[in-house]
Amino acid sequence: MRTAHSRRHLVAAAGVMLAVTGLVTGCTASTGESNTGPTNNANNSESGETVRIGFSGPAADHGWLGAINSAAIAEAEKYDDVELVVAEGTNDANLQISQVETFINDGVDAIVLLPTDGAALTEVAIKAMEAGIPVINVDREFSSPFAARVTVLGDNYGMGVSAGTYICEKIGDNPDAVVAEIAGIDSLPLTQDRSRGFADALEDCGLEVSNRVAADFTVQGGEAAASQLLAAAPQIDAIWNHDDDQGVGVLAAIDAAGRDEFFMVGGAGSKNAMDEIKSGDSVLEATVIYPSTQGADGIALARLVAQGKSLGDLVEQDVPTRIVLYAPVVTAENVDEYLPTAFAS
The missing domain is CATH 3.40.50.2300 (Response regulator)
Structure with missing residues (x-):
C-alpha cells in the first residue's frame, strides 16, 4: 500500500537522483541533435x-x-x-x-x-x-x-518515509500490527528527522510505532537497545532499525532471544546487511540506503x-547549492544493484 504522501516524496527524491546521475556521468547522451544548453554542461x-x-x-x-x-x-x-x-x-x-x-x-x-x-x-x-x-x-x-x-x-526524513512505506506495503492492511523502532542517537537532528519521516509514512496507512528504543550507532548499543525492546514487547510484526552498523548488535540480540515472528528493515546500506538480505535466512529483509x-x-x-562547470544533465548554468540524495529500499529483488557500493560494518 503506497500512499499519495509517500509517492510524492519518492517522486521528488527521484528527481534529485537524476541530477546526481548527471554529476556521475558528466555528459549528456548523444542523440545526433545539437546541444542548445550552456557550453559548460558538456564533457565534464x-x-x-x-x-x-x-x-x-x-x-x-x-x-x-x-x-x-x-x-x-x-x-x-x-x-x-x-x-x-x-x-x-x-x-x-x-x-x-x-x-x-x-x-x-x-x-x-x-x-x-x-x-x-x-x-x-x-x-x-x-x-x-x-x-x-x-x-x-x-x-x-x-x-x-x-x-x-x-x-x-x-535524506534522513526520506529514510524514515521509505522504511515506513515498505512496512505499510507489507502489513498496512493489519490495523493491529505492532511496529517497533530502534533509533540512533535521539539528541541528533538526523535521528529526529528519520523518526518523523517514519511516523508520517506509517500514519498514512493507519499504523503507528508501538515500541521505540534509542541506541548509539554502535554494535554494543544496538545489542543493548534491542535486548531492551524484545523484553518489553512479547509480540512484534515489524522493526525499523535506523543504522546497519548498530544492526549487527540488534541481530545478535534477536538471535539470542530466539525471536523470528517479525521482519526487520535496516538503515544506511552496509554490506553486512545486504548479505543478510540476500541470504533469505534472516529477519532482516530490507534496508534503506543512506549514501x-x-x-x-x-x-x-x-x-x-x-x-x-555545472552538472552535465542540467540546463542550469551553475552547480546547485543543495543536493539531497535519494533513500531507496534494498530488498532481495534489487540487492545485487546496491552491493557494489555497500560499506563494511
Whole structure:
C-alpha cells in the first residue's frame, strides 16, 4: 500500500537522483541533435585545469564514515586534473578548524568538509568562502547559508518515509500490527528527522510505532537497545532499525532471544546487511540506503565548481547549492544493484 504522501516524496527524491546521475556521468547522451544548453554542461569528464581540493572528515570510527573517506579518495583518483589534500580524520572540532585554516593558508581551490560538528565549523567555513575558496559541505550542515557553496546531504526524513512505506506495503492492511523502532542517537537532528519521516509514512496507512528504543550507532548499543525492546514487547510484526552498523548488535540480540515472528528493515546500506538480505535466512529483509558516496559526490562537485562547470544533465548554468540524495529500499529483488557500493560494518 503506497500512499499519495509517500509517492510524492519518492517522486521528488527521484528527481534529485537524476541530477546526481548527471554529476556521475558528466555528459549528456548523444542523440545526433545539437546541444542548445550552456557550453559548460558538456564533457565534464574531460580533463581540465588542475585543481587542489582539501578534504577533511571525522575519524573513521564507524563503518559508514570509513566508507565516506575511502570513496572520496577513490573519486579524486579518477581525475588526472584533481590533486587531493587529505587531512587526518578527527572527532576534535578544534583540530578540524585548524585543518581548514591550513587549507586556506595553502590556497587550495576548493574544500570538501564533513564537519565533526556543523555549528562549530561554520565560522571557519565562512572564512574560507570569504577567501574565495568554495566549500562543499557534506552530511552535517553548517549553521549559516554563507558557509558553503554547495551542501550535499543524505535524506534522513526520506529514510524514515521509505522504511515506513515498505512496512505499510507489507502489513498496512493489519490495523493491529505492532511496529517497533530502534533509533540512533535521539539528541541528533538526523535521528529526529528519520523518526518523523517514519511516523508520517506509517500514519498514512493507519499504523503507528508501538515500541521505540534509542541506541548509539554502535554494535554494543544496538545489542543493548534491542535486548531492551524484545523484553518489553512479547509480540512484534515489524522493526525499523535506523543504522546497519548498530544492526549487527540488534541481530545478535534477536538471535539470542530466539525471536523470528517479525521482519526487520535496516538503515544506511552496509554490506553486512545486504548479505543478510540476500541470504533469505534472516529477519532482516530490507534496508534503506543512506549514501556513503556523499564524500565522493562532494569531491566531484568541488571539481566542477572550481573549474566553473555545472552538472552535465542540467540546463542550469551553475552547480546547485543543495543536493539531497535519494533513500531507496534494498530488498532481495534489487540487492545485487546496491552491493557494489555497500560499506563494511
